[in-house]
Structure formats: C-alpha cells, structure tokens
Amino acid sequence: MNQNQNKLKASVTLLRIFIGWHFLFEGVVKMYNPEWTSFGYLATAQGPFEWFFTMLIGDAAIGWVDTLNIIALMVVGVTFTLGIFERIGAIVGVGLLALYFLAHPPFPGLTQMNVEGNYWIINKNLIELVACIVIYQLPTGAYFGLDYLRKNNLKTQEQ
Amino acid sequence: MKWTRRDLLIGLGGLPVLGAVWWAGAATSVGSQKKRSEILEQLNIKPSLPPAVPGIGGDPVRIGVIGFGIRGEQLTRALGFATDEWKEEMRLAAEEDPNNKRLEDFEAQERLNVKLVGICDVFDVRAEKFINSFSTDDNQIKRYLTYKDMIQSGDVDAVVIATPDHWHAPMSIEALNNNVHVYVEKPMTHTVAETYTLRDAAEKSEAVFAVGHQHRQTLSFSTARDIVDKGTLGHVSLIQTNTNRNDDNGAWNYDMHEKASPETIDWEQFLGSAPTVPFNKNHFFRWRKWWSYGSGLSGDLLSHDYDRLNCVLNMGIPASVSSSGGIYTHNDGRNVPDVIQVNMEFPDFSTGSSQAKGKENGMTFCYSATLGNGFSRPTILMGHDATMELGNRLTVWPDGASTRYADMLEAEKMNPNVPIYQYDPAANATDAVSSATSQYFADKGLMWTYIDGVRVDSTFLHMREWLSVIKNGGKVSCGIKEGFEEAISAHMAGLSWKLGRKIEWDAASQTLRPIEGIDFDQVLLANEKWNIQPEMVG
Numbered sequence: 001m002n003q004n005q006n007k008l009k010a011s012v013t014l015l016r017i018f019i020g021w022h023f024l025f026e027g028v029v030k031m032y033n034p035e036w037t038s039f040g041y042l043a044t045a046q047g048p049f050e051w052f053f054t055m056l057i058g059d060a061a062i063g064w065v066d067t068l069n070i071i072a073l074m075v076v077g078v079t080f081t082l083g084i085f086e087r088i089g090a091i092v093g094v095g096l097l098a099l100y101f102l103a104h105p106p107f108p109g110l111t112q113m114n115v116e117g118n119y120w121i122i123n124k125n126l127i128e129l130v131a132c133i134v135i136y137q138l139p140t141g142a143y144f145g146l147d148y149l150r151k152n153n154l155k156t157q158e159q
Numbered sequence: 160m161k162w163t164r165r166d167l168l169i170g171l172g173g174l175p176v177l178g179a180v181w182w183a184g185a186a187t188s189v190g191s192q193k194k195r196s197e198i199l200e201q202l203n204i205k206p207s208l209p210p211a212v213p214g215i216g217g218d219p220v221r222i223g224v225i226g227f228g229i230r231g232e233q234l235t236r237a238l239g240f241a242t243d244e245w246k247e248e249m250r251l252a253a254e255e256d257p258n259n260k261r262l263e264d265f266e267a268q269e270r271l272n273v274k275l276v277g278i279c280d281v282f283d284v285r286a287e288k289f290i291n292s293f294s295t296d297d298n299q300i301k302r303y304l305t306y307k308d309m310i311q312s313g314d315v316d317a318v319v320i321a322t323p324d325h326w327h328a329p330m331s332i333e334a335l336n337n338n339v340h341v342y343v344e345k346p347m348t349h350t351v352a353e354t355y356t357l358r359d360a361a362e363k364s365e366a367v368f369a370v371g372h373q374h375r376q377t378l379s380f381s382t383a384r385d386i387v388d389k390g391t392l393g394h395v396s397l398i399q400t401n402t403n404r405n406d407d408n409g410a411w412n413y414d415m416h417e418k419a420s421p422e423t424i425d426w427e428q429f430l431g432s433a434p435t436v437p438f439n440k441n442h443f444f445r446w447r448k449w450w451s452y453g454s455g456l457s458g459d460l461l462s463h464d465y466d467r468l469n470c471v472l473n474m475g476i477p478a479s480v481s482s483s484g485g486i487y488t489h490n491d492g493r494n495v496p497d498v499i500q501v502n503m504e505f506p507d508f509s510t511g512s513s514q515a516k517g518k519e520n521g522m523t524f525c526y527s528a529t530l531g532n533g534f535s536r537p538t539i540l541m542g543h544d545a546t547m548e549l550g551n552r553l554t555v556w557p558d559g560a561s562t563r564y565a566d567m568l569e570a571e572k573m574n575p576n577v578p579i580y581q582y583d584p585a586a587n588a589t590d591a592v593s594s595a596t597s598q599y600f601a602d603k604g605l606m607w608t609y610i611d612g613v614r615v616d617s618t619f620l621h622m623r624e625w626l627s628v629i630k631n632g633g634k635v636s637c638g639i640k641e642g643f644e645e646a647i648s649a650h651m652a653g654l655s656w657k658l659g660r661k662i663e664w665d666a667a668s669q670t671l672r673p674i675e676g677i678d679f680d681q682v683l684l685a686n687e688k689w690n691i692q693p694e695m696v697g
Contacts (some may be wrong), residue, residue, distance in 0.1 A: 024180045032184065146173070
C-alpha cells in the first residue's frame with residue numbers, strides 16, 4: 001500500500017467517524033427524549049417539496065416519521081463509528097440528508113429559519129451529503145473498524 | 160482464528176467512540192428532562208382541561224337575534240348558522256389558501272340545540288339576508304321591526320344583542336324584565352347610570368344574563384389563573400396590555416353597504432337616545448367612532464383586555480383610573496381617541512408574595528393602545544418572581560432577582576432567559592387568519608381556543624355555556640357581576656380621557672366618587688358636539 005493511499009484512508013476514516021459521531025449523537029438525544037418530534041421542522045418546510053413534507057405531519061404519519069428518522073440516524077451513526085456495513089450507512093445518510101436539505105433548501109427567495117450562518121444553494125447538509133458519497137466510494141471499515149476483523153477472519157479461515 | 164492485539168485495536172477502535180457518544184447523548188437528553196420535570200414539579204401547574212358543560216336538552220332554545228352586522232353574523236355562526244354568502248366567501252378563501260380552515264372548522268362545530276325564530280335589524284338588507292339564509296319550510300323566521308315587539312312576542316326564549324353600544328342596556332333590560340335570556344356584546348352599557356339599572360334588572364330577573372367576553376373560555380386563560388393562584392409569579396406589580404392595529408378595519412372604518420339609504424334603514428330607531436342628526440351612512444356603519452353610539456378604545460377594546468385579566472386575577476374595579484391620548488392617527492371626523500393610555504390603580508390588590516409580609520401590595524394595570532401601528536406588543540404580567548406573557552400561548556420566565564426561585568437560579572437550574580413554563584394548546588395545529596385585525600384578536604386568545612389540538616371558536620363555547628345554563632341552571636362565566644366590573648372600569652377610562660383627570664371608585668358605596676359640577680353621564684355621552692375635545696368638556 002503506498003503512502004499516499006494510506007494518508008487518504010486515514011483521512012476518510014476520520015471523516016467517517018466524525019460523521020458517524022454527529023449522526024449517532026442526534027439519534028441518541030432524540031431516542032432518549034420521548035417528547036421530541038420532527039413536527040415543527042416539517043410543518044415549517046418550504047420550497048418546491050413543501051407539499052410532501054406537510055403531508056408527513058398528519059396524525060397517522062408523524063409517529064412513523066419520527067421513529068424512522070431516529071432509526072436512520074442510528075444506522076448511519078453505528079455503521080460509521082464502528083466501521084461496518086458503512087456503504088449501507090452511507091446510502092441511508094445520503095437519503096436522510098437529502099430530505100433535510102429539501103425540507104429547508106437555502107434557495108434564493110426563501111426565508112431561512114433557525115440557521116446560523118449564511119447560505120446560497122449549498123449548505124452544510126448538502127456538504128455532509130457529499131461527504132457520505134465519498135464514504136460510499138471509499139469504504140474504510142476494513143482499514144479501521146469492525147470490517148477489518150470480519151475480513152481478517154475470512155482470510156484466517158481461508159488459510 | 161486468532162486475533163492479535165493490533166487486530167483488535169484496529170477492529171474495535173470505533174467502539175469507545177460509539178460508547179462515549181451514546182453516553183453523552185443519553186445523559187444530555189435525560190439530564191435536561193430531569194431538570195425540566197424538577198421545575199415543573201416545583202411549579203405544579205395544571206394545564207386547563209376543556210370546559211365540560213351539561214347538555215342542552217329538551218326543546219330547542221328559541222333565539223331572536225337583534226343586530227345582524229359584522230358581530231351579529233359571527234355570533235349567529237357560533238350558534239351554528241352561517242349565511243350562504245359567507246360560506247361561498249370562505250370556500251373561495253380556502254381554495255386560495257389551503258391553510259384557511261374557517262369553513263371546515265365551522266362545519267365541524269358541534270350542533271347546538273337552538274332554533275332561530277326571529278330577527279330585528281333596522282337595516283332591511285341585513286334582516287332580509289338573515290331570513291333568506293336561515294328560514295326553512297318548517298321554520299319560518301319572523302322579522303320584528305322593534306326589539307320590544309320581539310321580546311314581548313312570547314315567541315323567543317332568548318335574545319342575542321349585537322347592536323351599537325348605546326342600545327345594549329335598554330334592550331337587555333327590556334328582555335330581562337320579560338324573563339327573556341340575554342347574550343349581550345361588550346361593553347355591557349353605554350353610561351354609568353345604565354350600568355346600575357341593568358344590574359338591578361339582571362338580579363331581579365329569572366332569565367340568564369351573559370356578556371360576550373368569549374375569551375373566558377380560552378384554555379390558556381384558565382391555565383393562567385392556576386399559574387397565578389399557585390404563586391408562580393409572586394407579587395404582580397404591573398400589568399401591561401396593548402392594542403396595536405394599523406388597518407382600516409381595525410380603526411373601525413368598515414365597508415358601507417351600497418343599498419344603505421333612509422329608505423332601507425330605520426334611522427330614527429338606530430339613533431334611539433343618541434342626539435338627532437340627519438341620516439348618515441358613516442355613523443350607521445362606523446358607529447364605533449362616535450361617543451353617541453360607541454365607547455371608543457376604552458369600551459371597545461380596553462374592555463376585552465380588562466376582562467381578560469379580570470378573569471385571570473379577579474381584581475375587580477380599580478380604585479382610580481387616569482387616561483390620556485388623542486385623535487392622532489385617524490383624523491377623519493371621529494370623536495373617540497385612536498391613541499390612548501389608561502392606568503388603572505389597584506393599591507390593595509396582591510397576587511401573593513414570596514417576600515417579607517407587607518413589603519409588597521398594590522398593582523397598576525396599564526393599557527396602551529394605538530390604531531396607527533401594528534407591532535405586536537404582548538400582554539405581560541410582571542411579578543417579583545416571574546414574568547408571564549399571556550395570549551393564546553402562555554410563557555413564564557423566572558426573574559433574575561426572584562426570592563422564590565433564588566436557589567434554583569443560583570444552582571443554574573433556572574435561567575432568566577429560559578422560560579420555565581410554556582403552554583401552547585395549538586402546538587399541533589397550523590393556522591391561517593384572514594386579516595390583520597383577526598390576527599390581532601387571535602394572538603390575544605380572543606378568537607379561538609384549542610381543545611386536544613383542534614381549533615374551536617371560543618364564542619361558540621361561550622354561547623354553549625350560556626345555553627347550557629339556561630337549560631340546566633348554574634352560573635355563566637361572564638355574568639352581571641363581571642359585566643358590571645367591566646362596564647364601570649371602561650366608563651372610568653373614557654371619563655378620565657374626556658375630563659383629563661383622575662376618576663375614583665368608592666368601593667364602600669359602590670359608586671364613582673363625584674366631581675363637583677360634573678355629571679358623568681353627560682360627559683360620557685357628550686351629546687352636543689361631534690368634535691368635542693377633552694379640554695372643552697366639563
């Protein structure tokens with residue numbers, strides 16, 4: 001393994017763990033707070049997909065939406081921090097971030113609510129989404145993570 | 160299979176991260192909930208439940224409506240009857256804005272056991288609209304040309320009075336004397352003398368008398384009462400309430416109907432006790448702008464704010480009232496002020512104290528109004544221990560120098576910038592209100608309340624309560640005692656503005672302290688001049 005590739009792997013591993021950390025914390029905080037709901041975030045949705053997000057706040061849907069959101073956050077958090085099945089985690093992460101982004105897109109003409117900083121079309125959600133794509137393309141679980149043991153185990157058995 | 164220590168470090172390196180983040184997340188979440196429940200436990204506030212009233216059984220209550228203008232239509236809708244014109248207008252509004260749920264709300268409203276039997280309106284167009292909208296084959300609605308005809312007909316059990324202010328008392332008294340139940344709009348009376356006559360009539364009558372302060376049904380206000388009773392705010396020394404409007408509708412410049420003429424309006428009957436003036440559309444449709452028919456900001460809007468607080472604090476009539484203001488934003492011929500500040504003094508009132516006995520006593524109620532700016536200033540109750548913002552939502556902040564919360568503030572379990580209590584019965588509902596004026600009323604909790612997250616017209620609840628008391632006995636939440644306090648307080652504010660001096664209430668004799676050479680009712684009506692200035696009176 002050449003040195004450049006090693007550096008790249010180390011960097012992407014760090015990126016993976018940090019994103020996992022971020023998702024996991026969001027998931028755990030919500031999971032331990034029985035009163036948390038995505039109602040407010042969805043009810044204030046704007047932009048071209050407003051109709052879709054306001055559809056999710058019905059009495060029947062909102063409970064499922066909240067539970068699925070927590071599960072998705074935890075899936076990304078756990079796969080990324082532990083370094084196993086991270087490609088699945090990355091796909092879930094991309095999907096989740098795309099929804100977050102589209103619910104409150106920083107498009108010109110829309111009022112930005114509850115955001116720190118200033119954004120034009122690109123915001124942190126979108127950047128994190130691209131980072132998830134990088135993690136999908138460059139899985140590092142076998143370099144640092146549970147995948148290393150799984151792969152190593154297979155190798156041991158093969159021998 | 161054999162793993163070296165290096166293998167394990169690489170393979171399980173993420174595990175401590177997972178554990179640490181999990182622990183931190185759980186601790187943050189559980190910790191903040193614990194802090195919150197500790198505060199809530201200490202405050203022990205009980206959010207109010209929807210009022211339960213016994214059903215309105217038996218024969219339907221036969222209702223006559225007197226006055227079918229803007230408010231009259233709203234009251235009739237609260238009874239369950241909307242005109243076709245309104246339904247069509249709301250259908251179009253809902254098409255334009257899917258958040259406009261007014262028609263949907265109206266249709267979802269519980270049916271009341273009432274029957275509309277008569278209408279009395281001096282404007283033909285309105286009386287005909289009532290009959291055309293609500294008359295059916297098996298229920299022919301009758302038009303009465305005078306309120307006396309209607310009340311004495313024996314065909315009505317109850318009347319709903321939504322006329323200009325100067326007609327409120329004469330009509331209510333006539334109905335009560337005939338044992339016909341009354342629901343009258345605020346202010347209950349137009350003069351001081353009438354307030355006493357009406358009180359006597361209500362006390363003697365067997366009929367149920369209710370004043371239209373519908374916000375008494377708003378859940379946030381009953382919760383606010385619990386908050387104050389529990390000493391959450393400590394001694395409240397100042398209350399700040401406001402009117403902030405900046406639109407034609409809010410300044411009472413309502414539309415004038417194109418069919419209005421001396422032929423379609425019984426002008427003489429409209430005038431009643433008011434000074435005789437030639438037919439005037441402006442006076443007819445925009446009567447709130449003149450003392451002859453209306454009561455200006457003090458009777459029209461201060462009365463709401465006063466009663467909102469009287470229903471929370473039960474503070475009664477102020478010991479004294481001083482007002483100032485003028486016609487500063489709508490110099491269009493009106494003679495009621497459009498900017499007014501009213502200070503009501505309650506030197507012996509206290510909401511309870513967390514400090515040394517006797518240190519705190521007395522409160523000022525300050526009402527500040529302009530019809531020339533719409534910036535939403537909230538209603539604030541300022542106590543030694545906490546501040547409460549009161550509207551359809553409730554928010555309580557601890558005060559940095561509170562005695563009651565000193566320990567919790569010290570331990571940083573409370574923070575003056577962070578509310579310790581928030582009550583929002585609408586948390587699960589999205590709203591649309593159609594105009595600036597309705598937004599003004601809605602923010603104040605004057606339009607609707609929320610029961611289990613569903614928006615309910617508070618006027619509907621108020622009328623349902625009145626009808627239930629008619630059938631089952633009991634007490635209405637805004638009866639003659641509350642109406643008397645509201646009317647006297649509003650009249651004191653109007654008098655003070657007109658005279659430019661302090662008006663005092665003598666609680667022992669239950670009368671206004673006389674001022675030599677001044678007849679209060681003459682001042683209040685100020686019949687002779689349309690453009691009377693405060694300094695020219697008395």
